[in-house]
Amino acid sequence: MASFAATELGLLLPSLSPTPGNSRPTSSPLGPSNKPSVSFSFSLRAPPAATRLTPRNGRVPVAAAGTKHLMGSLTKTDGLKFAVVVARFNEVVTNLLLEGALETFRRYSVDNDDITVVKVPGSFEVPVVAQKLGKSGNFHAIVCIGAVIRGDTTHYDAVANSAASGVLNAGLSSGVPCIFGVLTCDDMDQALNRAGGKAGNKGAEAALTAIEMASLFKHHLPK
Numbered sequence: 402m403a404s405f406a407a408t409e410l411g412l413l414l415p416s417l418s419p420t421p422g423n424s425r426p427t428s429s430p431l432g433p434s435n436k437p438s439v440s441f442s443f444s445l446r447a448p449p450a451a452t453r454l455t456p457r458n459g460r461v462p463v464a465a466a467g468t469k470h471l472m473g474s475l476t477k478t479d480g481l482k483f484a485v486v487v488a489r490f491n492e493v494v495t496n497l498l499l500e501g502a503l504e505t506f507r508r509y510s511v512d513n514d515d516i517t518v519v520k521v522p523g524s525f526e527v528p529v530v531a532q533k534l535g536k537s538g539n540f541h542a543i544v545c546i547g548a549v550i551r552g553d554t555t556h557y558d559a560v561a562n563s564a565a566s567g568v569l570n571a572g573l574s575s576g577v578p579c580i581f582g583v584l585t586c587d588d589m590d591q592a593l594n595r596a597g598g599k600a601g602n603k604g605a606e607a608a609l610t611a612i613e614m615a616s617l618f619k620h621h622l623p624k
């Protein structure tokens with residue numbers, strides 16, 4: 402089976418996207434009200450007319466006969482189990498991010514019983530819990546939520562960088578997708594704008610990413 406890097410898949414997707422539902426929410430912070438209708442796991446049976454690997458009409462052909470393109474679905478959420486690890490630091494922000502995540506799970510028909518929320522003191526503590534939950538084998542994806550807001554010292558950089566690399570590590574070491582829903586902002590305004598304000602809700606986006614990755618791992622990738 403041939404696999405494709407995300408960039409290659411990204412180049413292909415514009416030509417495969419029959420509905421706007423395939424893209425991330427833009428105007429609404431919580432995503433589309435109707436569930437999108439696309440799911441990709443397909444192979445190309447006949448060779449395309451042209452398989453030249455040179456740009457043509459501004460687009461590089463990425464498909465070749467026999468290749469399989471795998472992508473998670475947002476529509477088949479039954480049986481998918483999620484954990485959400487939430488930092489309590491800057492709780493006014495992280496509660497809004499959590500609400501966004503839970504609302505997205507609801508919209509995409511994830512059962513409440515399939516969601517476990519774990520609260521931790523700060524973003525620095527998120528990764529170790531995400532890793533433990535991932536290794537438990539009880540979840541298909543873990544959403545990691547926090548809000549790191551710059552103060553007067555360099556502490557911000559330590560916490561933000563640790564959260565980012567820690568969440569990445571939690572995913573790699575557990576083999577379960579750990580989604581980075583930790584805001585790293587210069588001030589509270591920036592954070593609130595991304596927690597349901599004018600820049601959307603990053604918790605909602607993280608939940609959407611979790612659904613897609615959970616589906617990819619459960620239904621499409623090799624065991």
Ligand SMILES: Nc1c(NC[C@H](O)[C@H](O)[C@H](O)CO)[nH]c(=O)[nH]c1=O
Binds near residue numbers: 488523524526560
């Ligand atoms: N300043 C922020 C923190 N700091 C706390 C750390 O996350 C951690 O709890 C502490 O260092 C003990 O290990 N956490 C955030 O989530 N956001 C911040 O802005």
Ligand SMILES: CC(=O)[C@@H](O)COP(=O)(O)O
Binds near residue numbers: 550552556
């Ligand atoms: C990111 C933080 O930990 C932040 O609260 C630190 O603030 P300060 O740099 O003023 O101590």
